Amino acid sequence: MRSESTVAWIRLIRLEFARVIRSGGVAAAVLLLLGLGVYASWQGNRRIQAAEAATSAAETAYRDQLAYLSSIYPPTTEAGEPLYYLAFPAPQPPSRLSALASGRMAVETASLRIRLLALEGQLYEHETLNPRLAAAGHLDLAFVLIALLPLFVIAVTYDIVSGERERGTWRMARLFARPRRLIAAKIAARVVLATGLVTSPALIGAFSTGIDADGRAGWAIALIALHTLFWFALCLGVAGGHRSSTANAMILVGVWVALTFLAPAVLSLTNALLHPVPEALELTVRQRQGYHEAWDLPRAGTMESFFEDYPKWSDWIVPEDEFTWAWYYAMNHRGDQAARDASHAYRDILTRRDEWARRWSLLVPPLATQIALDRLSSADLGTQLAYQEAVRSYHERLKAHFQPFLFSAAPMAQVDWDRVPSFEPAVPAGDAPQAGLPAAAALILISVCALLPRIRSRPSPDS
Amino acid sequence: MQTAESRPGHTPLLEARRLSKDYGDTRALDSLDLTIAPGEVYCLLGPNGAGKTTTINLFLGFVAPSGGQALVSGLDVATHDRETKQRLAYIPEQVMLYRNLSGLENLEYFAALGGKGSLGRERLTEILVEAGLERDAVDRRVSEYSKGMRQKVGIAIAIAKEADALLLDEPTSGLDPKASNEFSALVERLRNRGVAVLMATHDLFRAKDTGTRVGIMRYGRLVTELSTDEIGHADLERIYLQHMHD
Numbered sequence: 001m002r003s004e005s006t007v008a009w010i011r012l013i014r015l016e017f018a019r020v021i022r023s024g025g026v027a028a029a030v031l032l033l034l035g036l037g038v039y040a041s042w043q044g045n046r047r048i049q050a051a052e053a054a055t056s057a058a059e060t061a062y063r064d065q066l067a068y069l070s071s072i073y074p075p076t077t078e079a080g081e082p083l084y085y086l087a088f089p090a091p092q093p094p095s096r097l098s099a100l101a102s103g104r105m106a107v108e109t110a111s112l113r114i115r116l117l118a119l120e121g122q123l124y125e126h127e128t129l130n131p132r133l134a135a136a137g138h139l140d141l142a143f144v145l146i147a148l149l150p151l152f153v154i155a156v157t158y159d160i161v162s163g164e165r166e167r168g169t170w171r172m173a174r175l176f177a178r179p180r181r182l183i184a185a186k187i188a189a190r191v192v193l194a195t196g197l198v199t200s201p202a203l204i205g206a207f208s209t210g211i212d213a214d215g216r217a218g219w220a221i222a223l224i225a226l227h228t229l230f231w232f233a234l235c236l237g238v239a240g241g242h243r244s245s246t247a248n249a250m251i252l253v254g255v256w257v258a259l260t261f262l263a264p265a266v267l268s269l270t271n272a273l274l275h276p277v278p279e280a281l282e283l284t285v286r287q288r289q290g291y292h293e294a295w296d297l298p299r300a301g302t303m304e305s306f307f308e309d310y311p312k313w314s315d316w317i318v319p320e321d322e323f324t325w326a327w328y329y330a331m332n333h334r335g336d337q338a339a340r341d342a343s344h345a346y347r348d349i350l351t352r353r354d355e356w357a358r359r360w361s362l363l364v365p366p367l368a369t370q371i372a373l374d375r376l377s378s379a380d381l382g383t384q385l386a387y388q389e390a391v392r393s394y395h396e397r398l399k400a401h402f403q404p405f406l407f408s409a410a411p412m413a414q415v416d417w418d419r420v421p422s423f424e425p426a427v428p429a430g431d432a433p434q435a436g437l438p439a440a441a442a443l444i445l446i447s448v449c450a451l452l453p454r455i456r457s458r459p460s461p462d463s
Numbered sequence: 464m465q466t467a468e469s470r471p472g473h474t475p476l477l478e479a480r481r482l483s484k485d486y487g488d489t490r491a492l493d494s495l496d497l498t499i500a501p502g503e504v505y506c507l508l509g510p511n512g513a514g515k516t517t518t519i520n521l522f523l524g525f526v527a528p529s530g531g532q533a534l535v536s537g538l539d540v541a542t543h544d545r546e547t548k549q550r551l552a553y554i555p556e557q558v559m560l561y562r563n564l565s566g567l568e569n570l571e572y573f574a575a576l577g578g579k580g581s582l583g584r585e586r587l588t589e590i591l592v593e594a595g596l597e598r599d600a601v602d603r604r605v606s607e608y609s610k611g612m613r614q615k616v617g618i619a620i621a622i623a624k625e626a627d628a629l630l631l632d633e634p635t636s637g638l639d640p641k642a643s644n645e646f647s648a649l650v651e652r653l654r655n656r657g658v659a660v661l662m663a664t665h666d667l668f669r670a671k672d673t674g675t676r677v678g679i680m681r682y683g684r685l686v687t688e689l690s691t692d693e694i695g696h697a698d699l700e701r702i703y704l705q706h707m708h709d
Contacts, residue, residue: 007580015564015572022563168559171525175548176577176624185576 009185016189020156029152030197036148037201040141044099045209047138051094054111058089061113066417075413079405080325082412087113090394090423092387095378097216099209100202101142101370103379110387116402118335119395120343121284123388141205142373145198145224146366147260150231152197154252156190157235159245166245183240187232194228216376219436223376226443227369233447240454263364267357275353278346287339299327305337306330316407326406329399347385354381362442372439378428386426397421474537476501476550476628476659477522481531484517484683491517493683494531499676501627504650504660506670508703509680515663517683519630522661523553536627549577552621556633558613562606566591566616569605574623582623594619595645611642618649629653631662635669647673671699679706 020026069082092110114122160183164170173182202221211217234255239248299318307314318327358375361367374380398421405415475498484492492514499505507515520526521533524540524547533540535547560569570587582590591601595615605613614634621629631650635643643666650660650673664670670677670691677689677699686706689699 004580005578008575008578009580011571011580012575015568015575018568019561019564019572167561168555168557169561171523171555172553172559172573172620173576174525175523175551175553176573178545182576 012185013189013192016185017192020189020193023156026156029155030193033144033148033152033197034200036139037141037144037197038204040139040144041099041201041205041208043138044102044140044205047102047105048094048096048099048209051105051111055089055091055093058091058111058113062087062089070412073412076411078325079402079410079412079415080328083116083325083402083406084328085115087115088394088398088420088423089113090391092390092425095216095428096209096211097220097377098379099211100140100205100220101373101377101379102138102140103374103377104381104384105138105379110384112391114391114395114398116329116332116395116398118287118332119392120287120336120339123391124284141201142370144201146227146369146373149194149197149228150256150260150366151253153190153194153228153231154235154249154256156193157187157232158239158248158252160186160236160239161241162239162243162245162248183236187236191229191232194232198224198228215432216435219432219440220373220376223369223372223436223439223443226440226447227365230365230443230447230450234450237450237453259364260366264361264367267360267364267367271353271356271360275349275356277349277353278342282342284339286342287335289335289338293334293338295331302331302334303327305334309333309337310403313403313407324409326403326409329403329406333399347388350381350385354385358438362438363446365443365446368439368442372436375428375435376432383426383428386428390424390426394421394423475499475534476536477505477661478534478537479518479521479531480534482518482521482528482533483530484514484521484526485529490683492521495683495685497678497685499628499659499661501657501659502654503676504654504662504674506674506677507661507663507680508665508667508670508677510707512682513680514683515680516632518680519553519632519661519663522547522628522630523551524548550627551630552624552626552628553630554614554617554621554632554634556636557610558617560605560608560613560616563604565602565604566596566608566612566619567601569616570619570623573620577624579623587619587623590622591616591619594622595649609642611638611645614638614642614646615649618646618653621653626658628659628661631660631664633664634662635664635666643669667700667703668696671696679703681706 021030065086066082069085073082090112094105094110098105112122159166161170161179164173164182173179176182202224205211206217235252238251238255241248243251299320303316303318313326316326318324358371361371371380375382401419401421402415404410477497477499479495479497482492482495482497483490491512495514495518497505497518507513507518509515517526521528522535522540524533524544528541535543535550538547540547560566561572564572567584567587570591571582571584574582574587588598588601592598596612596619600608600612605616608616617634629650635646638646647669650662654660654675662670662674671694674691677691678685679687679689679702687702689702691699694702
């Protein structure tokens with residue numbers, strides 16, 4: 001049996017909830033946010049389905065292309081020729097959690113099809129494909145919950161005390177309970193409302209996409225909950241004082257703009273200035289120059305470079321006056337060698353950028369949450385770099401498989417097509433706690449700081 | 464004249480001891496001594512700025528005294544904020560309620576805020592009806608209520624709270640005569656239950672009719688105190704005007 005106090009609390013929260021939801025505009029805002037959340041979840045599900053379809057389509061395309069090449073080339077054709085055209089699928093299965101936080105999925109492909117030619121250019125070719133998406137990004141649930149939900153929290157909380165004063169109900173209420181009981185009930189009702197706004201679309205997205213209830217999903221839920229609570233703490237810290245409702249609204253909206261848009265932009269700009277990254281196109285140009293120069297060089301020289309990386313073929317005699325596929329692929333390798341240092345530098349600087357962004361984002365709760373969610377859903381820069389490493393590794397395994405056929409000028413009929421290596425997807429960088437814990441700790445710490453003015457203040461009778 | 468202090472066995476529910484309040488250089492209340500026993504209705508009369516509302520605010524703990532003490536059931540308001548507020552109900556000139564809740568929901572809200580979870584909707588409806596609200600009005604939103612209806616909800620809130628003392632600040636201002644009369648009847652009922660009432664008003668007729676004692680204030684001082692049993696309406700008006708012209 002529930003105590004009278006518990007019943008009173010439940011009744012108070014229910015009535016406060018009714019009061020909030022009946023306020024002009026709140027019901028419309030709730031419907032709008034729910035609609036956006038459900039739409040974002042549906043879009044996320046579509047993205048996952050599209051990525052999975054692309055994975056399976058890449059495999060089918062490879063088999064179809066191999067069958068086609070086998071049909072148009074006589075079996076005696078040297079393997080090097082069909083291998084020039086054949087594209088091998090390297091699909092990274094999407095994390096289903098990325099249905100909720102799509103991160104870099106909008107701008108980075110995770111389903112490359114690579115050829116046996118020079119690799120570096122192939123890694124970045126997609127970067128010039130969709131500038132419109134790069135500019136706009138996806139409407140994902142993370143955006144709705146991190147960027148838009150706080151605005152709703154502000155809208156229902158900015159006048160939590162000042163509104164009572166301005167309506168004249170504050171004095172009446174103070175005769176019944178300490179201000180903290182009234183404020184606690186008000187916050188609790190709004191937290192219930194926000195919880196509904198968070199969980200409804202998230203559950204729809206989770207069930208429709210089939211997100212596993214694992215540690216990563218748990219951390220993602222915890223981070224979204226902590227981020228939402230941070231905004232409640234901030235609102236309480238500001239609106240619990242003696243300012244007018246108008247002043248509270250202006251301060252909170254200003255903070256929202258600063259934290260959601262300005263601070264991330266400033267951090268991004270600072271990061272870019274501190275860690276200038278050359279265009280990926282530059283790598284492609286270097287690789288192509290390295291490759292094209294080799295047309296005019298003595299073939300022995302090209303092969304010397306090749307043998308530095310593959311000494312097992314160093315006994316091979318290079319015919320200077322005839323075309324060989326072994327030399328042709330070695331020439332492609334020379335392109336990768338030409339871009340190698342720049343490629344390492346590119347990856348190093350991106351890694352430093354990623355680490356810098358993760359560290360400094362901890363000061364900006366929305367950004368810290370976004371970056372952690374991207375990491376948890378394997379849609380972050382670290383995962384993209386890990387994917388590129390997996391593709392490089394796959395490219396090497398393909399070369400190791402085909403080089404014996406190329407150096408022996410074997411006909412394509414002799415190639416062991418059934419034992420062509422398969423792509424091994426990248427393992428996401430860092431485990432779930434590594435991805436979520438720093439942001440969670442920062443959110444808790446900043447929330448406590450936001451609440452400090454209220455924790456330390458004592459109401460004066462004249463207030 | 465019989466005061467609460469002079470009646471044996473009656474501990475004053477509301478008591479002011481040399482109670483003063485300054486706002487900057489302005490003395491709003493000057494050494495007020497006052498006692499109100501259970502079952503008494505004490506009406507404070509006086510012009511605007513006489514210190515009536517300040518007195519009520521000091522008892523409510525909404526402002527801090529500059530000197531002296533405001534006591535509720537013997538407890539100093541300044542040092543026993545929670546305990547004294549628990550014993551008080553308050554009805555201002557404009558009872559401000561939550562406009563998007565019904566009268567019943569407002570009553571339920573304040574009762575729950577006070578920790579009373581045991582009062583069911585039926586009982587709360589009865590209290591509203593007892594306070595004079597029409598039964599078919601209890602579920603209507605307060606935004607549709609007249610001022611008189613909101614005053615009745617205010618009284619219902621006081622009844623539900625089972626407060627020992629009721630502080631009324633110009634409660635009948637702006638009410639039509641019928642609504643004022645109904646309001647006075649409600650105050651009378653509370654008085655009969657032993658509730659101590661302190662009412663600030665400009666309405667001499669209502670003060671004589673409802674009050675047991677009347678105090679006339681001017682420039683923050685209580686200039687005279689009268690028992691309503693001992694004077695008529697005309698006497699009260701005459702004495703009041705005398706003090707206003709002194």
